[in-house]
Each structure stands twice: as C-alpha cells, then as structure tokens.
Amino acid sequence: MLPNKPSHIHWNRELIRRYDLSGPRYTSYPTAPQFREGFSEMDVEAAIARSNTSGRPLSLYFHIPFCDTICYYCGCNKIVTANKARARPYLDSLLKEIELRAAQFDSSRPVNQLHWGGGTPTYISDDEKRELMAATRKHFNLLDDDSGEYSIEIHPGGTTPETLRVLRELGFNRLSMGVQDFDPQVQKAVNRFNSVEEVKALVDVAREEKFHSLSMDLIYGLPHQSVESVSRTLAQVIVLNPDRLSLFNYAHMPHLFKTQKQMDENALPSAEEKLKILETAINQLTEAGYVYIGMDHFAKPDDDLTIAQEHGELQRNFQGYATHGNCDMLAMGVSSISAIDNIFVQNFKDIPSYSAALDKGLTPINKGIVLSKDDLVRQTVINQLICNFEVNFRHMSQKLELDFCEYFADELDQLADFAVDGLVKLTPSYLKVTDDGRLLIRRICMAFDAYLNPNSRQAVKMPGEVEPVRYSKII
Structure with missing residues (x-):
C-alpha cells in the first residue's frame, strides 16, 4: 500500500529547482x-x-x-x-x-x-x-x-x-x-x-x-x-x-x-x-x-x-x-482525442473544419499517431510509474516480453543520478519512486520518453514540422 501521508518529503529547494523542468503530464x-x-x-x-x-x-x-x-x-x-x-x-x-x-x-x-x-x-x-x-x-x-x-x-x-x-x-x-x-x-x-x-x-x-x-x-x-x-x-x-x-x-x-x-x-x-x-x-x-x-x-x-x-x-x-x-x-467534439486500440487520433481544433468534415459524411479527424511496439512498451512503463510509483523488473519483463534492464539500460543509467539525489531507489530488482521523488514524477517519467530523451537507444526523431510544445513546469 502506498503511504497516505507523504510526511517524509524533504523540501530541498535547490534539488527541486534543478529538476523542475517543463514536461508532459x-x-x-x-x-x-x-x-x-x-x-x-x-x-x-x-x-x-x-x-x-x-x-x-x-x-x-x-x-x-x-x-x-x-x-x-x-x-x-x-x-x-x-x-x-x-x-x-x-x-x-x-x-x-x-x-x-x-x-x-x-x-x-x-x-x-x-x-x-x-x-x-x-x-x-x-x-x-x-x-x-x-x-x-x-x-x-x-x-x-x-x-x-x-x-x-x-x-x-x-x-x-x-x-x-x-x-x-x-x-x-x-x-x-x-x-x-x-x-x-x-x-x-x-x-x-x-x-x-x-x-x-x-x-x-x-x-x-x-x-x-x-x-x-x-x-x-x-x-x-x-x-x-x-x-x-x-x-x-x-x-x-x-x-x-x-x-x-x-x-x-x-x-x-x-x-x-x-x-x-x-x-x-x-x-x-x-x-x-x-x-x-x-x-x-x-x-x-x-x-x-x-x-x-x-x-x-x-x-x-x-x-x-x-x-x-x-x-x-x-x-x-x-x-x-x-x-x-472514443472522444467526440472539436479538438477531442480518442485512444482506440493502438492509435491516438484528434479531431479538428476549430469548429468550421470539424463541422465541414461531418457535413461531408467524414470523420472529423485532423491528426493522430499509430503507436509502435516501442511506444506501447514505454506507455506501459510510464503509466506504471505515474500511477503506482514503482516498477518490478521481473514482473515488467514478463508483461512486456523483453529483458527490462537490457532494453532500458540507458534510461536506468540516467536514473542513477536521480537515485544519488534521493528521488528514486534503484536496485537490480526494482525501481521505486521515493516520497521526495513523487513531487517530480513527471521528470522521472521523462527519462523513459523516447521523444524527449536523445540518449536512449530507441530515441525517436519525428519527421517534418512538429507542433510547438506547450508543456508546463513540473511544479
């Protein structure tokens, strides 16, 4: 059971400032x-x-x-x-x-x-x-x-x-x-x-x-x-x-x-x-x-x-x-985002385009992405961290049908610095987010984001123009 009261959080201002970047939710x-x-x-x-x-x-x-x-x-x-x-x-x-x-x-x-x-x-x-x-x-x-x-x-x-x-x-x-x-x-x-x-x-x-x-x-x-x-x-x-x-x-x-x-x-x-x-x-x-x-x-x-x-x-x-x-x-209405099987799709963000598509009998989808195998793997890991704050490497390896520590060797190396700063506990068997780290869980998840992490062996470089990123600060 996760702790009800994070009474052991150490409000280290310098450490929080160092990790308090802009990042996804x-x-x-x-x-x-x-x-x-x-x-x-x-x-x-x-x-x-x-x-x-x-x-x-x-x-x-x-x-x-x-x-x-x-x-x-x-x-x-x-x-x-x-x-x-x-x-x-x-x-x-x-x-x-x-x-x-x-x-x-x-x-x-x-x-x-x-x-x-x-x-x-x-x-x-x-x-x-x-x-x-x-x-x-x-x-x-x-x-x-x-x-x-x-x-x-x-x-x-x-x-x-x-x-x-x-x-x-x-x-x-x-x-x-x-x-x-x-x-x-x-x-x-x-x-x-x-x-x-x-x-x-x-x-x-x-x-x-x-x-x-x-x-x-x-x-x-x-x-x-x-x-x-x-x-x-x-x-x-x-x-x-x-x-x-x-x-x-x-x-x-x-x-x-x-x-x-x-x-x-x-x-x-x-x-x-x-x-x-x-x-x-x-x-x-x-x-x-x-x-x-x-x-x-x-x-x-x-x-x-x-x-x-x-x-x-x-x-x-x-x-x-x-x-x-x-x-x-299944999400409906202007700008709404659906998650169907292995795709995400978003409707047009403006009402004229949204309504024009429907008037023609077309689904009003403007953009989307087909999730790759690597996307699905990382989605599972990030979801586990942000919801339950720990990953058991053996259990996750079985679930994902891969060797977790080998697949994420670069990410675990990066998290070693997080462990030194007391944000995570890293052992050969598991990764656990500490009470201090829970404040910065978005930053910890970013280590597993192949679109943000150029040091990952599976780093993703999207072709063409990418929508300007509008991420907020973590804290």
Whole structure:
C-alpha cells in the first residue's frame, strides 16, 4: 500500500529547482505534440476493427467548448459567448458525429465510462442536455444500473440546483467542480467567481441526489495567491468534504494564451512562494485525511482512485487518473482525442473544419499517431510509474516480453543520478519512486520518453514540422 501521508518529503529547494523542468503530464504516451496531420483513414478503420474484436468496454468523451465568460488563466479550447444560440449548430454537428462514429463500433459493447468536458458542458440548455444524452443512449450501450462512471465538469458559479437534478436524471453520477479559489481578490484577478455559499448549495443537492463522487479542482500560482490565502481556501474546501481534490499548477504562458495577458503578471506569486503553497497544501490535505494519489490529485481513503492505487490497478488517460483502464476511449467534439486500440487520433481544433468534415459524411479527424511496439512498451512503463510509483523488473519483463534492464539500460543509467539525489531507489530488482521523488514524477517519467530523451537507444526523431510544445513546469 502506498503511504497516505507523504510526511517524509524533504523540501530541498535547490534539488527541486534543478529538476523542475517543463514536461508532459503524461495523460498519454506518446504525447499530443507527436500527433501528425494527414492521418490515414485506413489506420483508423483497422484500429476500430481490432477494438471491436477485443470486445473491450468503451469510454466516451464529449467536448462542449462554450463558456459564458472568460477565465483569464484558461488555456483550454473554448469559445466565449453569452449568445446561447451559438451552441445549436455545434450540437447538430456533434449529433452527426455520434451517429457516424457509433456505426463504426459494435453496439453491444458496454460504456463503462462517460465524461462531458469543456469549456463549460452545462452551457447548453437542460433540453439540449437531454437531447445529447438521448442520442448517446440510442447509439451506444449505456449502463442503466448506475454502475458506470458517468461524470461531468461544472462551473459552480453558473450552475443551478435544478440543473444538478437534471444531470442526475440523465445518468450522471459524478461531478467535477471547478472551484479554483475562494479568495475575492484572486477571483477578481482571474475573472472567475463562485462563492462558498454557492458551492455549498450545490454540494448539498449533489448529496441529496446521491451522486457517487464529488471532485473539486483548485489552482495554485494565480495572481495575489499566498500560502495564507490558499490555506484559507483549502480549509473552506475541506469543510465541504469533496471525495476528490485536484490542485493544479497554473502555467503562465501569455505568448500562447492571449487571455492570460489580462492578468497582472506582477501579482503572480514567486517560484519560492508557489513551492511553499504546494508544501502547505499537501500537508494540510493529508492531515485532513486525504490520500496524496500523485502529481496534483488527492482522494479520500475509501475513494475508487485510492482503492485502485492500493491494488496496483490505477490507470491514466486523457482525463487524468482513472479506474477504467481497460476501455477504448472514443472522444467526440472539436479538438477531442480518442485512444482506440493502438492509435491516438484528434479531431479538428476549430469548429468550421470539424463541422465541414461531418457535413461531408467524414470523420472529423485532423491528426493522430499509430503507436509502435516501442511506444506501447514505454506507455506501459510510464503509466506504471505515474500511477503506482514503482516498477518490478521481473514482473515488467514478463508483461512486456523483453529483458527490462537490457532494453532500458540507458534510461536506468540516467536514473542513477536521480537515485544519488534521493528521488528514486534503484536496485537490480526494482525501481521505486521515493516520497521526495513523487513531487517530480513527471521528470522521472521523462527519462523513459523516447521523444524527449536523445540518449536512449530507441530515441525517436519525428519527421517534418512538429507542433510547438506547450508543456508546463513540473511544479
């Protein structure tokens, strides 16, 4: 069992600064910058055929990109408009994609996981929500016994208790609330407003309606935040008692996300203050009884994420940590990314291109990648590290049908330096991430990334132009 409370973390500032590079979050491997345009429709069809033969359950994701107002920190693919009518043409395109994609998949395959993301998924009207879920239920095998993990992201500042009741009626049983911060000065600086009272009213309704799980997202590194202010927000959140918490590191990249220029850069906390905020937050949450799952995620001891990690079954996908790792993910909507058998494919990122493809009866795929044998090997290792923080070389050799230590000789040599610095424990039999190393797990995973590691014997050099990398700092 992994430790509940990482009480043995040594907050070595110099060491953290040395390893705190920019790097992937590893919701996939290979990561999105490696996807290529002009992806073959034949590769998609072949992957779907193998997927259907496997009989694996499905995970469905729907991207709804609209928001009423702009949150200045946001780097998501979204369209900000108060005109709700603008969602109607997009919803019509999404309904076309559902019908088109469903025809490609075996309709008997159960949908174990479903998620609406955005943007703000609750932007569309309640009747449109019903329409979208009815179309999904018509074309896919949704579970009617409330056993699936069916979740939706909501902005508490724009969601009514009645909408929560509609969501429960439609089959959603998990909520993810984007709280971010309760401090009024911070909220004004980032143009994101939701009071403690508003959130509590929704929490009460969610429990009344018997949602299975409630998650809250927070961000550290925003303007005017300090150790004291974030600690106050956390204390208020702890009273609300969510089942899961995410504490994301804000990445200030105004050259990539123009809306971030509307924030006062001088009001951002320093790197040293951010590190103190993270240290205080981890201690505060673990002392309140939450398990530090890893990276920026916390969960109660009896939560499915915690139990999956204890059993070595935790997985990671495009939505983050997950308990349904045996599903093929079919993602629909603009910019969404599917993981089907051995391919990743991403839809067009702009609505005109996305809708034009569907109007022609074509799948709206813009780019993707076929995973090589080496990709699949490294994906398994990175997933094991980022979810369970250790690799048993003999077990992994058997699973991958190769000699782990020989295949990854260069990577293990590189990790010897990590071992000297106390981030990992490296023996002839296993690699184990220490409590200190858990803070820098993304950097440890980068050692196994053939696209980032030129010293690997399997290093990959992608041909042609590659999308500019937009990785955030690790901490």
